[in-house]
Amino acid sequence: ETIRVTHNGVPKPIGPYSHSTGYGNVIFVSGQIGIDQKTNMLKDGVEQQTVQIMENLKTILADNQSDIEHITKTTIFLTDMKYFEKVNEIYAKYFHGHFPARTTIEVASLPRNANIEIECIAVKR
Numbered sequence: 001e002t003i004r005v006t007h008n009g010v011p012k013p014i015g016p017y018s019h020s021t022g023y024g025n026v027i028f029v030s031g032q033i034g035i036d037q038k039t040n041m042l043k044d045g046v047e048q049q050t051v052q053i054m055e056n057l058k059t060i061l062a063d064n065q066s067d068i069e070h071i072t073k074t075t076i077f078l079t080d081m082k083y084f085e086k087v088n089e090i091y092a093k094y095f096h097g098h099f100p101a102r103t104t105i106e107v108a109s110l111p112r113n114a115n116i117e118i119e120c121i122a123v124k125r
């Protein structure tokens with residue numbers, strides 16, 4: 001059975017999707033953009049957006065008996081590949097030398113004109 005979850009503490013989905021779904025021990029987290037739940041505003045710039053996204057992912061994973069260390073795969077969407085180095089720097093700080101598999105793609109645009117979106121697949125602790 002697929003479990004669909006809407007989480008508190010992260011921005012409401014901005015379209016017809018759940019924050020996350022789960023099947024057995026596997027968790028699928030929808031792409032997050034850098035919206036701050038308190039203000040419902042997109043953070044300014046790719047650096048702040050990346051930090052906000054990682055925080056949103058942490059909240060969603062925690063509600064799913066999981067955490068950053070249990071991410072198996074991420075996909076990063078950037079509106080400009082020039083953000084690659086800066087995003088790597090911020091992203092790497094959230095892991096402790098054990099990085100999930102990852103794909104990074106440049107896209108023409110993202111919802112709310114965000115600069116970056118990250119989705120992930122994780123397993124339960």
Ligand SMILES: C=C(N)C(=O)O
Pocket residue numbers: 014015017030031032033111
């Ligand atoms: C922000 C999204 N994850 C979406 O619109 O699909």
